[in-house]
Amino acid sequence: MITLYTAATPNGYKASIALEEMGVPYELKVLSLSDGEQKKDAYLKVNPNGRIPAIVDHENGDFAVFESGAILVYLAEKYGKLMPQDxxxxxxxxxxxxxxxxxxxxxxxxxxxxxxxxxxxxxxxxxxxxxxxxxxxxxxxxxxxxxxxxxxxxxxxxxxxxxxxxxxxxxxxxxxxxxxxxxxxxxxxxxREAVKAGLNKPSRPDLGQKDASEKFVKAAQQMLQR
Missing domain, CATH: 1.20.1050.10 (Glutathione S-transferase Yfyf (Class Pi); Chain A, domain 2)
Incomplete structure (x- = not known):
């Protein structure tokens, strides 16, 4: 089992889509970036950089992987999918x-x-x-x-x-x-069905709606000040 710590960002969706494409069971833990959950001590033990995404592989001694590119490579190599062998x-x-x-x-x-x-x-x-x-x-x-x-x-x-x-x-x-x-x-x-599924973990506000867009921008501006 994999635990995925993530949020509705391009980097976060890389991990959820890859897990969906590979058919790997995982537990989703969504962090509130605007509330600074990614900076709390409990999460910094998983990702010392305080960013998302990160995964913990419980089948491999609770091995933690941070940085989205490193996560993609780890999953591809472990499960032998979406990466050539040669x-x-x-x-x-x-x-x-x-x-x-x-x-x-x-x-x-x-x-x-x-x-x-x-x-x-x-x-x-x-x-x-x-x-x-x-x-x-x-x-x-x-x-x-x-x-x-x-x-x-x-x-x-x-x-x-x-x-x-x-x-x-x-x-x-x-x-x-x-x-x-x-x-x-x-x-x-x-x-692709796996891509559609990955984009819903977590779902993101419709940025075409004025109120949702304003809330999203406000949250992002708060993060810039952290």
Whole structure:
């Protein structure tokens, strides 16, 4: 049994979708980020960085894993799913996983902060992070013009990692116009039943509703002050 500590964020959904895709039983523990539950001592014993997600593998001596990319790799290797067994294939998956961890996530995350949450609107900064996010989307699109999935013909943890961020492009104020291969990939993965299930653990407020959006932004602004 796996315990998943998570919240309704792109990184959190990476773990829940991967567990759903692999058919692994898990217990869901949702942390309230706005209440600072991720900073409390009990959770810091699981993840010393005080972020989500994290897992505890009770079948492996209550082994804790934090950092979303590390969680994906751990699960893929333990259960032998969504990761090729050969060195070359594994390397390709890892390259595209690291592309998300080192590129898409940090750049889009900053676009989110400055576009949605930061108390002062700084146009040059917003434009800088939105443009870089869009550039990275272009790299994904070019790859997907010649490949069914990011690491080749098979769906992998690299797709899960990148998809969880790209699906939230509008929240960062980044459009997908002209990125037809990326949009087709986004739609294809979004139709997977395990992906739909993972996105409901936990469910997220409809950000298209004004009241829900305002509450979400307020909570995020409070976290910036922590």
């Amino acid at each position: 060195a070359k294939g594994r390397s390709v998956v890892m390259q595209w996983l690291m592309f998300q961890m080192g590129g898409v996530g940090p750049m889009q995350g900053q676009a989110n902060v400055f576009y949605r949450y930061f108390p002062e609107k700084i146009p040059a900064v917003i434009e800088r992070y939105q443009n870089e996010t869009r550039r990275l989307y272009g790299v994904l699109d070019k790859r997907l013009q010649t490949s069914s999935y990011l690491a080749g013909e098979d769906y992998s943890i690299a797709d899960i990692a990148n998809w969880c961020w790209v699906r939230a492009h509008a929240w960062a104020g980044v459009e997908l116009d002209g990125l037809d291969a990326l949009k087709a990939w986004l739609d294809k993965i979004g139709k």
